[in-house]
Amino acid sequence: xxxxxxxxxxxxxxxxxxxxxxxxxxxxxxxxxxxxxxxxxxxxxxxxxxxxxxxxxxxxxxxxxxxxxxxxxxxxxxxxxxxxxxxxxxxxxxxxxxxxxxxxxxxxxxxxxxxxxxxxxxxxxxxxxxxxxxxxxxxxxxxxxxxxxxxxxxxxxxxxxxxxxxxxxxxxxxxxxxxxxxxxxxxxxxxxxxxxxxxxxxxxxxxxxxxxxxxxxxxxxxxxxxxxxxxxxxxxxxxxxxxxxxxxxxxxxxxxxx
Amino acid sequence: xxxxxxxxxxxxxxxxxxxxxxxxxxxxxxxxxxxxxxxxxxxxxxxxxxxxxxxxxxxxxxxxxxxxxxxxxxxxxxxxxxxxxxxxxxxxxxxxxxxxxxxxxxxxxxxxxxxxxxxxxxxxxxxxxxxxxxxxxxxxxxxxxxxxxxxxxxxxxxxxxxxxxxxxxxxxxxxxxxxxxxxxxxxxxxxxxxxxxxxxxxxxxxxxxxxxxxxxxxxxxxxxxxxxxxxxxxxxxxxxxxxxxxxxxxxxxxxxxxxxxxxxxxxxxxxxxxxxxxxxxxxxxxxxxxxxxxxxxxxxxxxxxxxxxxxxxxxxxxxxxxxxxxxxxxxxxxxxxxxxxxxxxxxxxxxxxxxxxxxxxxxxxxx
Numbered sequence: 321x322x323x324x325x326x327x328x329x330x331x332x333x334x335x336x337x338x339x340x341x342x343x344x345x346x347x348x349x350x351x352x353x354x355x356x357x358x359x360x361x362x363x364x365x366x367x368x369x370x371x372x373x374x375x376x377x378x379x380x381x382x383x384x385x386x387x388x389x390x391x392x393x394x395x396x397x398x399x400x401x402x403x404x405x406x407x408x409x410x411x412x413x414x415x416x417x418x419x420x421x422x423x424x425x426x427x428x429x430x431x432x433x434x435x436x437x438x439x440x441x442x443x444x445x446x447x448x449x450x451x452x453x454x455x456x457x458x459x460x461x462x463x464x465x466x467x468x469x470x471x472x473x474x475x476x477x478x479x480x481x482x483x484x485x486x487x488x489x490x491x492x493x494x495x496x497x498x499x500x501x502x503x504x505x506x507x508x509x510x511x512x513x514x515x516x517x518x519x520x521x522x523x524x525x526x527x528x529x530x531x532x533x534x535x536x537x538x539x540x541x542x543x544x545x546x547x548x549x550x551x552x553x554x555x556x557x558x559x560x561x562x563x564x565x566x567x568x569x570x571x572x573x574x575x576x577x578x
Numbered sequence: 579x580x581x582x583x584x585x586x587x588x589x590x591x592x593x594x595x596x597x598x599x600x601x602x603x604x605x606x607x608x609x610x611x612x613x614x615x616x617x618x619x620x621x622x623x624x625x626x627x628x629x630x631x632x633x634x635x636x637x638x639x640x641x642x643x644x645x646x647x648x649x650x651x652x653x654x655x656x657x658x659x660x661x662x663x664x665x666x667x668x669x670x671x672x673x674x675x676x677x678x679x680x681x682x683x684x685x686x687x688x689x690x691x692x693x694x695x696x697x698x699x700x701x702x703x704x705x706x707x708x709x710x711x712x713x714x715x716x717x718x719x720x721x722x723x724x725x726x727x728x729x730x731x732x733x734x735x736x737x738x739x740x741x742x743x744x745x746x747x748x749x750x751x752x753x754x755x756x757x758x759x760x761x762x763x764x765x766x767x768x769x770x771x772x773x774x775x776x777x778x779x780x781x782x783x784x785x786x787x788x789x790x791x792x793x794x795x796x797x798x799x800x801x802x803x804x805x806x807x808x809x810x811x812x813x814x815x816x817x818x819x820x821x822x823x824x825x826x827x828x829x830x831x832x833x834x835x836x837x838x839x840x841x842x843x844x845x846x847x848x849x850x851x852x853x854x855x856x857x858x859x860x861x862x863x864x865x866x867x868x869x870x871x872x873x874x875x876x877x878x879x880x881x882x883x884x885x886x887x888x889x890x891x892x893x894x895x896x897x898x899x900x901x902x903x904x905x906x907x908x909x910x911x912x913x914x915x916x917x918x919x920x921x922x923x924x925x926x927x928x929x930x931x932x933x934x935x936x937x938x939x940x941x942x943x944x945x
Contacts, residue, residue, distance in 0.1 A: 341647020343934045368730075368940040371698055392795075392942065394828045401945045421828040424869055477644040530643045 321549055324520050326498060327414065327446030327467040329385065333358045334515070335545045336387065336500065337538065338525025339376060340366070347534055348379040355538035361387040361416050361523065364406045377411075387448065389416035396435035403440050415440060416470070417449040426476045430457040434464050441465025450502050453487035458495050469495055470523065472503040473514065477526045479506025482514055492518040508544030515548025516556065580784050581821045585762060585814065593620075593810055600624040609633055614866055619816055622862035623809045631858060635889055638864035642890040645869055650930050651893045651938045652923065653701035655735070656690055657902045658682050658721055660911045662707025664774030666760075668805060668838055668845045670914045671707040673774065680902040680911025681712050687721050693905040695728040697897050697923040700940040702729045703756060705914075708737035708776060715743055722750040731942035733796070737775070738785040744792035751944060754796035755789040757782070758836070761805040762814035770805060786818070790826035795942075797822060797829050798873060803856070804838035804848040812859040816866055823867065832871025832893065835859055839877050839915040853882055857889065864890035876919040880929070883919055887933045896926035
């Protein structure tokens, strides 16, 4: 399969996963292995370097790219502070910007996200901003130096699928950076749908973490993402309003006068 | 506008005749809705809804998993002092109670912090009684400076302060405010708060809002269950949380449903609140406010706490002592109330894991 390039790094896997919401941290290495993901996000605020057993980083293999997120940030300034802390703590220079000042639906604040992206991109971070799908905001994120754009498919944690489909499609069509659908994907078929639409990757957490069998669910997502990508590259046939018979009844009209 | 305006709307509300009109089909209809309103929330608190606790639990479980996952944040309270100038009928710290009073020195605070931090806990909640002479703001700020060295998140459960005082306390490193109204019913409030500054109903009612205005990250509210008919207090607590969440979307709002526990002094005038009632309250809240945090303390028994986990709990206390200096000194000040779940942090952690949930020790950092 073709490779995804983010921040100059080639990735074989187009499935990014989150580490929140699992019933135990101990299951995370198996989940990572079963879906072969290469990028794993985690809330920096949950990283505890002091406690070995409770330190999430201990459960993420060393060859995985860490994508710390700024969850908890209410504005650009706080997101920037968290990002700098992440780098200082040895989590690398990839950062997922999450600026949420709405605790009711947990919807991102695009304006503050753009500000944080601009500051952090200048400081050499590979910035992946989580956003509400909006074309103008996405264009500004490109200008601000984002490495990819991560629109939500539905409010985080809802498992409702790609409810923002029309808007995400516009981003896929118009934005030159990789579009990674983040939040809302509840089942593998929806991950495949995002990939068929032309998304470069998807990020899944709740749907895997809260499944009865997270390890196998992760594998299912991995297959779905691959299937969706192959389908996209193979160019789907056009959809039609009416059935088209293989032996048409009016074909004789095209054959000239009898 | 204050939450008092919302409270006033329901001050003379006829709860009994509302509950009489709620039918079983109303409950089923409400449980199939995506978002429910105030009156539908109240219907879920009705006696009729008791017949649908399993259905409510299924719904609450799904919402909780979606929004919070299989994770429970652990914290513990640290009692700094038990001096109090209030005379509250239901509280062990009552000024008239002849209990051993104590205030931790800064050295003792550090010792206590080291003892608690050694259990792995990273979130702490500091408490005092209300006594500006013994525990002024300056003392609290000194305490916070010490605690910052050992903990990633510091909450306060102190006497009500002004917005400016909260700003100073946030500046020092506090991120969470817990302040209970105790009882929303104004008349009962006046009756049980016999004397002292706590008698000011309005100042207390607006305290969580002052915390929000000062930009606290988390604000935790609640009614002390048992001081009034629980369905009414549960309803008003939910409305208060909804009011704050709508007005201050950048603050994470949570509630605690504490039930009155035995304490020094005696208070007999307690309304019953059964385990079943407590469960109904939690479920109705989760369905009404899916993103609301719910905190369960060690006032509840180990067995009940474990069973409540999948119903929407997001935060639990563990390894608790309500005594001043209870973790590190022999010379302890008397506790506020008797706890029920006496397990250690390690035991609570294992219990959460065995329920298929992940105990979280750290969910914040000073930034």
